[in-house]
Amino acid sequence: MEGNAVDYTAIANGITHGAAYLGAAVGLGIAGCGVGLGEGFVAGKAMESLGKIPEQSGLMTRSMLVGMAVVETCAIYSLVIALLLLFAI
Amino acid sequence: MIEFVNVSVFLGAALSCGVGGSAAGLAEGTIGMNAMQALGRQPKANAQLLRTLLIGVAVTETGGIFALVIGLLLLFGGLNSPDSAYDLARTVSFLAAGLAIGLGSMGSSFGSGYTAAESCAGVGRTPSHSNAVTSNMIVGQALTQTSTIFSLIISLLLLYLVPDMAENQSWGYQIAMSGAYLGAAMSIALGTIGVATGVGFVTGKAMRMIARFRENASTFLRQMFVGVAVVETCAIYSLVVAFLLLFK
Numbered sequence: 001m002e003g004n005a006v007d008y009t010a011i012a013n014g015i016t017h018g019a020a021y022l023g024a025a026v027g028l029g030i031a032g033c034g035v036g037l038g039e040g041f042v043a044g045k046a047m048e049s050l051g052k053i054p055e056q057s058g059l060m061t062r063s064m065l066v067g068m069a070v071v072e073t074c075a076i077y078s079l080v081i082a083l084l085l086l087f088a089i
Numbered sequence: 090m091i092e093f094v095n096v097s098v099f100l101g102a103a104l105s106c107g108v109g110g111s112a113a114g115l116a117e118g119t120i121g122m123n124a125m126q127a128l129g130r131q132p133k134a135n136a137q138l139l140r141t142l143l144i145g146v147a148v149t150e151t152g153g154i155f156a157l158v159i160g161l162l163l164l165f166g167g168l169n170s171p172d173s174a175y176d177l178a179r180t181v182s183f184l185a186a187g188l189a190i191g192l193g194s195m196g197s198s199f200g201s202g203y204t205a206a207e208s209c210a211g212v213g214r215t216p217s218h219s220n221a222v223t224s225n226m227i228v229g230q231a232l233t234q235t236s237t238i239f240s241l242i243i244s245l246l247l248l249y250l251v252p253d254m255a256e257n258q259s260w261g262y263q264i265a266m267s268g269a270y271l272g273a274a275m276s277i278a279l280g281t282i283g284v285a286t287g288v289g290f291v292t293g294k295a296m297r298m299i300a301r302f303r304e305n306a307s308t309f310l311r312q313m314f315v316g317v318a319v320v321e322t323c324a325i326y327s328l329v330v331a332f333l334l335l336f337k
Contacts (some may be wrong), residue, residue: 006260009261010259010260010261011259011261011264012261013265014259014260014261014263014264015261015264015265017264017268018264018265018267019268020268021265021269021334021337022268022271022272022275024272024330025271025272025275025276025330026272026279028280028326028327028330029275029278029280030279032279032281032283032284032323032324032326033280033282033284035283035284035323036196036281036282036284036285036287036288036320036323036324037283037284037286038287039287039316039319039320039323040283040287040288040290042316043290043291043313043315043316043319043320044287044291044293044294044316045294046312047294047297047298047309047312047316048297048298050305050308051297051298051301051302051309054302054308057308057311061312061315064312064315064316065315068319072319072322072323075326078326079326082330083330086334086337
């Protein structure tokens with residue numbers, strides 16, 4: 001590795017791929033951080049409301065799942081971008 | 090000359106124990122704080138409160154202990170062979186292993202700390218419900234710890250599965266693989282911080298409600314499992330991407 005002439009094209013290629021891998025992971029990680037926290041707030045407050053009206057548990061579960069599904073879309077965007085960075089570059 | 094592989098190993102061990110330990114300490118302090126507040130309100134419930142406090146603190150400590158184990162393995166595990174001095178990807182993988190468990194155990198510590206803190210507050214409010222609250226608290230804390238287990242798996246794979254590079258590998262390939270290994274760690278570490286804190290928020294609220302209305306405990310538990318399952322999907326995405334990067 002040391003004696004050979006330095007192949008700058010290969011190094012540039014490696015930096016590009018490394019940045020793509022790191023970017024995919026950090027993007028998904030930060031998005032997952034916020035999404036997980038947000039979904040936790042939704043489900044936690046649903047739990048509090050369920051304590052107030054336990055007979056309406058079906059309504060509560062349904063509304064909670066709708067709210068969480070909307071939050072989840074952001075994580076799916078990041079997952080799509082991460083997979084694109086992993087396989088489309 | 091500087092042995093960069095040692096720099097990576099020492100930095101990885103220090104960050105793993107430092108970051109993981111700080112989160113665990115903060116979370117355990119919150120549990121103790123709530124327990125003391127509850128004791129001031131209900132001094133007669135000291136036996137029940139002590140039991141809930143000790144179990145809660147012990148489970149919250151899990152993340153810190155895993156971080157310590159990875160830190161000790163990095164320092165004394167005999168991992169760095171003499172060949173790895175010129176091996177960039179292997180060098181980076183040690184730092185990545187430390188970061189994965191250090192940052193990855195933060196969320197679990199916060200989450201299970203919140204669960205135990207709410208349980209202590211609930212036991213202080215209604216000491217007669219302490220059995221139901223404490224047994225369900227262990228279930229809730231176990232759910233928050235799944236993220237630590239994911240991080241531990243990735244960390245151990247980074248320590249033991251990453252091969253020494255062949256002598257003829259180009260620097261370009263090594264730089265790309267370094268990015269992949271650091272990325273695998275960052276994906277699972279950052280991804281689980283929010284997820285495990287969110288899971289802990291759900292299970293904590295469930296404990297509060299079980300302490301207040303024990304007769305509806307089964308409804309709360311069902312809702313808790315549904316909520317936790319949806320939150321956990323984000324951690325699964327991170328785990329999948331981490332595995333894809335590791336086996337690139």
